Amino acid sequence: MELFIRPAGPVDAEEIAEVQSLSWNAAYTGMLSPGSLANVARVWNAAHWRRSLERTDDRAVSLVLDGRATGVTGFGVAGPRRGRRTALADFGGEIYLLYLMPAIQRQGHGARLTAALARVLLARGISSAVVWALARNRPAIDFYKRMGGRPIAEARRPFFDETVDEIALGWEDLEVLIGAARGVAE
Numbered sequence: 347m348e349l350f351i352r353p354a355g356p357v358d359a360e361e362i363a364e365v366q367s368l369s370w371n372a373a374y375t376g377m378l379s380p381g382s383l384a385n386v387a388r389v390w391n392a393a394h395w396r397r398s399l400e401r402t403d404d405r406a407v408s409l410v411l412d413g414r415a416t417g418v419t420g421f422g423v424a425g426p427r428r429g430r431r432t433a434l435a436d437f438g439g440e441i442y443l444l445y446l447m448p449a450i451q452r453q454g455h456g457a458r459l460t461a462a463l464a465r466v467l468l469a470r471g472i473s474s475a476v477v478w479a480l481a482r483n484r485p486a487i488d489f490y491k492r493m494g495g496r497p498i499a500e501a502r503r504p505f506f507d508e509t510v511d512e513i514a515l516g517w518e519d520l521e522v523l524i525g526a527a528r529g530v531a532e
């Protein structure tokens with residue numbers, strides 16, 4: 347399936363909200379409570395995405411995987427690292443969100459999309475990054491490790507009406523991620 351990567355705009359809001367809802371339900375049913383999943387769909391709806399993508403402050407970059415036949419099938423958002431943890435002080439960037447539809451997973455698209463986010467961060471002068479994943483989300487953790495990410499921190503946070511354990515993986519040099527992604531795609 348041919349999917350190309352392009353910057354997201356407000357016109358993509360509905361499709362991104364749909365991809366997020368489908369991907370979250372597939373990935374997190376059994377890991378997050380039904381109440382949290384319903385809250386995610388309610389809060390991160392198309393209107394939220396439209397507002398977010400209309401912002402032109404250039405801090406976050408949002409990219410989509412798009413196909414002529416399928417429309418938007420995945421998206422990723424990255425930017426400067428959030429939070430003030432001293433353990434993560436050496437990492438300038440963060441991958442905030444990365445979600446693909448189940449039907450296109452495990453075909454190298456996640457690797458390509460992550461590398462594209464890394465290239466944008468590098469172009470903006472950010473050469474290292476972290477990503478937070480649910481500690482129970484083994485597939486995502488294995489994916490980030492395959493991309494050269496290394497576990498660097500743990501956290502327990504409130505998420506709607508529950509508490510979740512998360513781990514942060516980091517890249518001191520985003521060129522490592524780009525090189526690892528090239529190995530998957532080829």
Ligand SMILES: CC(C)(COP(=O)(O)OP(=O)(O)OC[C@H]1O[C@@H](n2cnc3c(N)ncnc32)[C@H](O)[C@@H]1OP(=O)(O)O)[C@@H](O)C(=O)NCCC(=O)NCCS
Pocket residue numbers: 369370373444445446447450451452453454455456457458478479480483484485486488489490492493530
């Ligand atoms: C995690 C995700 C972004 C990865 O993207 P993807 O396109 O499925 O992954 P790729 O095909 O690029 O995988 C590259 C390599 O990562 C590893 N990997 C990917 N998915 C994996 C899985 N489910 N289990 C173990 N290893 C995995 C493999 O080494 C894979 O290479 P291989 O298929 O040649 O063995 C995608 O599966 C997804 O959207 N998952 C659901 C949502 C999610 O968990 N997002 C992350 C939130 S932090």
